[in-house]
Amino acid sequence: MGTVKKGILGNFSGKVGSVVGSNWKGISYIRSLPVKVRDPRTLPQISHRTKFTFTIHFLRPMTDFLRTGWKLYAQRQSPFNAAVSYTFAKAIAGEYPNYEIDPGKVLVSRGALTTVTNASVKYKAGNIQFQWEDNTGKGSAKATDKALIAIVNLAKNQAVTITAGAARQDCMQNVDVPAEWIGDKVHTYMGFISESGMEVANSVYLGSITID
Numbered sequence: 001m002g003t004v005k006k007g008i009l010g011n012f013s014g015k016v017g018s019v020v021g022s023n024w025k026g027i028s029y030i031r032s033l034p035v036k037v038r039d040p041r042t043l044p045q046i047s048h049r050t051k052f053t054f055t056i057h058f059l060r061p062m063t064d065f066l067r068t069g070w071k072l073y074a075q076r077q078s079p080f081n082a083a084v085s086y087t088f089a090k091a092i093a094g095e096y097p098n099y100e101i102d103p104g105k106v107l108v109s110r111g112a113l114t115t116v117t118n119a120s121v122k123y124k125a126g127n128i129q130f131q132w133e134d135n136t137g138k139g140s141a142k143a144t145d146k147a148l149i150a151i152v153n154l155a156k157n158q159a160v161t162i163t164a165g166a167a168r169q170d171c172m173q174n175v176d177v178p179a180e181w182i183g184d185k186v187h188t189y190m191g192f193i194s195e196s197g198m199e200v201a202n203s204v205y206l207g208s209i210t211i212d
Contacts, residue, residue, distance in 0.1 A: 065148075090107075091105040103187040106187075113141070113192055114135065115192070116201070121188045123209050135168070142168065145199075148190065150203070151187070152188075154186075156181070187207075189204065191203035
């Protein structure tokens with residue numbers, strides 16, 4: 001907003017083009033008209049907001065885990081928001097309003113540390129067993145790196161996560177799952193974090209498994 005004392009505009013009131021002139025307590029001022037949005041709820045806008053909400057709904061059960069898994073990519077944003085941005089752009093399939101997660105494209109951790117090798121999962125007696133190959137010495141892999149594990153139940157919008165699991169050299173981690181998950185299909189992910197916490201590996205999708 002600008003005030004008017006003298007000049008070509010003088011002391012005027014009313015609207016001239018995109019400018020409004022008025023007077024308040026003896027002070028003349030001018031202001032521009034607000035920009036009007038013809039349709040604030042266009043299909044692209046609604047689609048974007050719906051997809052964004054869908055992404056957050058999926059990731060929210062892993063909020064604490066993502067603070068660790070994505071902490072190296074939290075430049076000018078939180079680790080959670082970094083994960084949201086990536087998932088929104090890379091791991092959501094379908095068209096409005098029928099969005100769905102593409103589990104194989106999800107990253108629950110991200111970094112340059114050497115990833116897990118030849119990992120697999122199986123369910124037995126109330127827990128999921130993660131197994132992997134000890135690839136210590138390959139790239140940046142160290143024997144003391146700790147497992148990052150996420151088990152995601154899409155049907156119940158819940159997750160079981162571990163941010164400091166078994167060491168890379170141990171090659172196995174058992175993770176208990178809730179009894180109420182019986183009959184549900186879950187998705188499994190695994191990465192690593194260095195003992196110092198300063199390096200993180202990209203997570204690897206290990207597939208889905210049914211809790212029976």
